[in-house]
Amino acid sequence: MKKIFLFLIIAGTFSCAKKVSQDKVTSKETEKETVVGGDSDSHGCKASAGYTWSTLKKECIRIFEGTRLNHAEDGKTYTTAAYVIFDGNKAELFLDTQKESIILERKSEGDSWKKDDIELIPWKGYVLKKAGKIVYTGQ
Secondary structure (H helix, E strand, C coil), X not given: CHHHHHHHXXXXXHHHHHHHHHHHHHHHHHHHHXXXXXXXXXXXXXXXXXXXXXXXCCEEECXXXXXXXXXXXXXXXXXXXXXXXXXXXXXXXECCCCCCCEEEECCCCCCCEEECXXXXXXXXXXXXXXXXXXXXXXX
């Protein structure tokens, strides 16, 4: 009887040890699938490294290296900002309220960049207006 009881204890120990070992393998396989920096978008830009696709530049860029535009003073506290990058007479606007960027154009140097009801004015840095109302400012 003691031999059977001892056998059951030993068999149970090996069974548990094997189970734990299989769980560790599964965990390691899962870790390999979740790779930091493995979050490339359809253009190959890695958001975890701060990269976003620029329609204007036709490459992955870090928008925070562009010009930062803060929300206009309206009594509210914001934790986000907008950014703009420039290329010749075009400007690409990355708003924190929109998923897609907006391409603005100007006719000549010194003019403001425009598209529809959005206007980016070079004045004491930059002022961004939407429908005539100042929504962002920056330098």
